[in-house]
Amino acid sequence: MHIPDGFLDLSVIVATYALAAIFWVIASIKTKRALGEKEVPLLSIMTAGVFAAQLINFPIIGGTSGHLIGGTLIAILFGPYAAVVSMTVILVIQAFVFGDGGVTALGANVFNMGVVAVFSGYLIYKGIASGATKGKRVLFASFVAAYMSVVLGALACGLEIGVSSNFPYGVNVTVPLMVLWHLVIGVGEGLITLLVLASLLRSRPELLSSEAGK
Amino acid sequence: MENSSTAVVTDERKKVRKQVMVSAALIALLLLVLIPVASSNPDGLERVAGDLSAGEGQPVWGGLLPGYGFPVGNAWLGTFLAGMIGVLIVFVAMFLVAKLIMLRRISR
Numbered sequence: 001m002h003i004p005d006g007f008l009d010l011s012v013i014v015a016t017y018a019l020a021a022i023f024w025v026i027a028s029i030k031t032k033r034a035l036g037e038k039e040v041p042l043l044s045i046m047t048a049g050v051f052a053a054q055l056i057n058f059p060i061i062g063g064t065s066g067h068l069i070g071g072t073l074i075a076i077l078f079g080p081y082a083a084v085v086s087m088t089v090i091l092v093i094q095a096f097v098f099g100d101g102g103v104t105a106l107g108a109n110v111f112n113m114g115v116v117a118v119f120s121g122y123l124i125y126k127g128i129a130s131g132a133t134k135g136k137r138v139l140f141a142s143f144v145a146a147y148m149s150v151v152l153g154a155l156a157c158g159l160e161i162g163v164s165s166n167f168p169y170g171v172n173v174t175v176p177l178m179v180l181w182h183l184v185i186g187v188g189e190g191l192i193t194l195l196v197l198a199s200l201l202r203s204r205p206e207l208l209s210s211e212a213g214k
Numbered sequence: 215m216e217n218s219s220t221a222v223v224t225d226e227r228k229k230v231r232k233q234v235m236v237s238a239a240l241i242a243l244l245l246l247v248l249i250p251v252a253s254s255n256p257d258g259l260e261r262v263a264g265d266l267s268a269g270e271g272q273p274v275w276g277g278l279l280p281g282y283g284f285p286v287g288n289a290w291l292g293t294f295l296a297g298m299i300g301v302l303i304v305f306v307a308m309f310l311v312a313k314l315i316m317l318r319r320i321s322r
Contacts, residue, residue: 040309055293055300
């Protein structure tokens with residue numbers, strides 16, 4: 001879902017950079033308060049793991065593939081604000097080191113995958129889990145939250161390219177197409193998030209109870 | 215008293231260090247196994263852009279290792295090396311960014 005250079009209009013570039021910057025500043029302030037010192041190495045390796053997972057595209061129907069975004073997973077484990085910071089780090093490195101996602105589209109990519117996907121995933125997870133820290137309810141919540149985070153991230157992406165005159169089609173075409181494909185790709189996000197969370201919970205059952213306040 | 219609290223901190227550090235090392239090994243293993251079977255089909259956005267014949271145009275900045283390829287003559291090894299370099303960079307960057315964010319808390 002990484003938007004390359006050339007798809008977005010200047011106005012959309014400016015607006016998404018501004019939005020991403022605002023959320024980043026809020027997120028870094030909140031992370032400063034919420035993140036524990038000893039969580040830093042684990043957040044860092046988890047972020048590196050999500051980066052690695054994003055490299056692996058899984059095939060879906062019709063000659064298309066998808067890959068993990070991971071924002072919901074990190075938000076469930078470390079809180080949404082740390083997840084905004086984490087996704088931003090991944091996206092900045094992908095754009096500057098690997099040319100994945102345009103530098104001009106970085107604001108939009110951070111907004112879609114680091115803000116929309118993170119907060120939608122986190123809120124849906126909290127809503128469904130409703131305080132549970134283990135068991136089937138948590139896993140079900142993680143699947144639905146991760147699934148929806150991809151669909152909503154894709155919706156935002158569809159809107160941004162659709163309103164841009166640099167992209168040949170409008171939102172009436174881009175939004176339905178982006179959402180439809182990601183209704184399928186989201187299943188992969190949901191399954192990976194569920195499986196990683198399940199295996200983490202098996203080795204550290206107390207994992208989520210200590211994050212309850214986030 | 216002071217000694218015992220230092221010991222607790224060191225133990226905690228050791229535990230976290232071990233978790234990080236085990237995770238890093240797991241990431242390397244997953245990349246090794248999954249890179250050859252990963253799909254090279256377009257992802258959702260690339261598919262939509264392709265179907266709508268939207269050209270990507272010239273990237274403003276191509277990146278240092280474009281397309282996650284490390285030039286070693288073997289695509290699989292190249293992707294693995296680029297991936298592990300990326301994993302290292304992301305880990306260090308996230309660590310430093312988090313420490314910087316926390317630093318402001320401590321100094322205030």
